[in-house]
Amino acid sequence: MRILFLTHSFNSLSQRLYLELTGRGHEVSIEFDISDAVTLEAVAMCRPDLIVAPFLKRAIPEEIWRRQICLIVHPGIRGDRGPSALDWAILNSEQEWGVTVLQAAAEMDAGDIWASANFPMRAASKSSLYRNEVTEAAAVAVLEAVEKFEAGGVRPEPLDDARPDVRGQWRPAMRQEDRAIDWLHDGTATVLRKIRSADGFPGVLDEVLGVACYLYDAHPETGLRGAPGEVIAHGNGMICRATVDGAVWVGHLKKKQEREPAFKLPAAQVLGERLAGVAETPAPSPQPSPTEGRGGKTWSDIRYEEKNAVGTLHFEFYNGAMSTAQCGRLLQAYQEAIRCDTKVIVLAGGADFWSNGLHLNLIEAADSPADESWRNINAMNDLARAILATDSHLTISALQGNAGAGGVFLALAADRAVAREGVVLNPHYKAMGNLYGSEYWTYLLPRRVGEERAGEITGNRLPVGARQAKELGLIDGCFGGDAAAFRCGVEALAESLAADAPALLAAKRAERHRDEAGKPLTAYRAEELAQMKRNFYGFDPSYHVARYNFVHKVPHSRTPRHLALHRRIGVK
Numbered sequence: 001m002r003i004l005f006l007t008h009s010f011n012s013l014s015q016r017l018y019l020e021l022t023g024r025g026h027e028v029s030i031e032f033d034i035s036d037a038v039t040l041e042a043v044a045m046c047r048p049d050l051i052v053a054p055f056l057k058r059a060i061p062e063e064i065w066r067r068q069i070c071l072i073v074h075p076g077i078r079g080d081r082g083p084s085a086l087d088w089a090i091l092n093s094e095q096e097w098g099v100t101v102l103q104a105a106a107e108m109d110a111g112d113i114w115a116s117a118n119f120p121m122r123a124a125s126k127s128s129l130y131r132n133e134v135t136e137a138a139a140v141a142v143l144e145a146v147e148k149f150e151a152g153g154v155r156p157e158p159l160d161d162a163r164p165d166v167r168g169q170w171r172p173a174m175r176q177e178d179r180a181i182d183w184l185h186d187g188t189a190t191v192l193r194k195i196r197s198a199d200g201f202p203g204v205l206d207e208v209l210g211v212a213c214y215l216y217d218a219h220p221e222t223g224l225r226g227a228p229g230e231v232i233a234h235g236n237g238m239i240c241r242a243t244v245d246g247a248v249w250v251g252h253l254k255k256k257q258e259r260e261p262a263f264k265l266p267a268a269q270v271l272g273e274r275l276a277g278v279a280e281t282p283a284p285s286p287q288p289s290p291t292e293g294r295g296g297k298t299w300s301d302i303r304y305e306e307k308n309a310v311g312t313l314h315f316e317f318y319n320g321a322m323s324t325a326q327c328g329r330l331l332q333a334y335q336e337a338i339r340c341d342t343k344v345i346v347l348a349g350g351a352d353f354w355s356n357g358l359h360l361n362l363i364e365a366a367d368s369p370a371d372e373s374w375r376n377i378n379a380m381n382d383l384a385r386a387i388l389a390t391d392s393h394l395t396i397s398a399l400q401g402n403a404g405a406g407g408v409f410l411a412l413a414a415d416r417a418v419a420r421e422g423v424v425l426n427p428h429y430k431a432m433g434n435l436y437g438s439e440y441w442t443y444l445l446p447r448r449v450g451e452e453r454a455g456e457i458t459g460n461r462l463p464v465g466a467r468q469a470k471e472l473g474l475i476d477g478c479f480g481g482d483a484a485a486f487r488c489g490v491e492a493l494a495e496s497l498a499a500d501a502p503a504l505l506a507a508k509r510a511e512r513h514r515d516e517a518g519k520p521l522t523a524y525r526a527e528e529l530a531q532m533k534r535n536f537y538g539f540d541p542s543y544h545v546a547r548y549n550f551v552h553k554v555p556h557s558r559t560p561r562h563l564a565l566h567r568r569i570g571v572k
């Protein structure tokens with residue numbers, strides 16, 4: 001079938017559905033929701049068999065849904081209606097939630113139901129649930145709905161609030177008052193729920209040390225205590241604030257400003273000198289010791305654990321963005337890890353993202369974005385090089401979460417790269433203002449997929465699903481329907497590599513030796529960085545413009561041609 005996606009943006013959920021549907025032979029064209037007139041034009045040009053709206057913030061024009069079936073993906077259980085579905089589910093401590101695929105109709109989210117899928121809730125932020133459970137459930141429900149539509153003769157179920165399986169109800173847009181934190185009364189669990197219900201957007205509005213700002217990236221702290229509401233510590237850019245029964249770490253803040261646009265930054269950077277007098281916690285201890293990170297009980301973005309001959313390095317960086325400082329700390333943790341008496345290092349990334357490359361927000365906030373871009377890419381390269389040059393251990397990049405741009409190529413620096421089945425990769429840089437990219441990608445990619453495919457992968461600017469990535473040779477394995485199954489598979493792989501370590505390490509050293517003799521890593525790096533220098537400092541400002549638009553979330557003014565197939569000249 002020819003399917004048209006009407007969507008606010010090509011976000012992770014839309015990308016996953018795109019991959020599922022194109023993988024089943026459907027032709028999927030995409031149009032961003034820019035205006036009703038543009039949407040009408042797109043439908044007329046595309047003449048789709050079916051319209052799917054994976055991520056829309058406004059209603060589809062009536063003229064369209066009256067004429068043909070439009071399926072809306074709603075992140076709520078059957079009967080749930082309204083724009084803050086997941087926010088309410090988190091705030092109300094729902095135990096089970098779901099995704100419903102409904103037909104667009106006059107009343108928002110009240111159209112006939114084509115399919116739905118439920119999942120158990122998890123203590124996590126809204127975006128984490130969206131990227132994991134909601135995306136998995138949406139894939140199931142959308143495929144079911146599309147199959148029913150294709151088969152024909154199936155009538156969707158009208159929404160019937162009286163049915164026992166319809167537990168949802170209409171809920172209004174959540175307001176800041178609904179989730180405002182009362183630091184003098186709220187316990188840690190409540191504070192976490194409130195922040196998580198608004199993370200990534202819009203954030204809970206609060207005041208920290210006299211600064212009005214939105215809070216994001218919250219984690220429980222059980223070791224430190226203080227007067228409720230007080231900022232009791234900071235470290236690695238995060239701040240720790242006491243609750244009535246414990247404390248929470250808050251990693252990111254966005255200033256509330258009337259005029260100047262603001263974006264999320266590490267909390268300590270936003271607060272600056274206001275943190276003078278607040279104790280800095282001891283530097284994180286990425287040392288291979290207990291599994292719970294810094295101080296045993298304190299949350300840490302970098303954490304190391306060891307089991308038998310396998311060391312695992314977790315790096316849970318907010319939104320997968322890796323700043324110069326984070327790359328430096330991870331490099332240090334990595335170097336300490338490979339000094340241990342283990343055979344295999346698993347680079348586990350975070351639960352939501354493995355890595356999305358350079359920290360574009362911090363670059364945007366720097367006095368000289370060009371200089372900060374330069375420092376950041378060099379820090380990424382140092383890390384990639386350390387992984388590539390490791391001859392004492394075998395290394396595995398284990399992608400439980402998605403990866404984009406330099407994050408994908410960093411993963412390829414390990415001896416094996418494996419991904420959870422639902423993972424979506426964006427192995428290209430071009431979407432960021434024609435960025436050339438580094439992280440030794442010119443060495444890492446062709447040796448895996450060949451020159452021709454490397455050109456296609458980086459030039460197409462399209463997402464690649466884990467299964468497809470395995471078929472292309474981009475990664476070595478794809479398994480595990482969920483995080484737990486994936487971790488089991490990674491553990492088994494790591495154990496098997498450890499068992500074979502002497503032979504595998506000998507082969508690895510020989511291959512690296514051969515490759516280095518052919519063309520040294522320094523030469524790849526120098527060539528890539530020469531191009532990057534042009535991107536950062538050259539005449540063409542495309543990268544700086546694209547980064548500004550990305551960080552400031554400037555709305556799209558058109559759908560790129562590589563997504564809007566119906567707008568390509570000559571496409572029938």
Ligand code: COA
Pocket residue numbers: 010011012013127200201264319320321322356357358359360361402403404405406407426429431432435550551
């Ligand atoms: N630096 C800073 N923030 C980043 C980031 C980066 N490299 N990559 C993603 N983010 C942030 C987004 O701004 C967004 O922030 P929000 O929580 O305020 O909404 C959040 O992470 C999720 O990103 P989003 O684009 O909504 O996720 P997605 O799953 O739909 O798309 C990508 C994933 C990787 C395709 C997309 O985020 C992207 O293109 N990132 C930039 C990659 C890049 O060019 N890196 C620099 C070159 S190495």
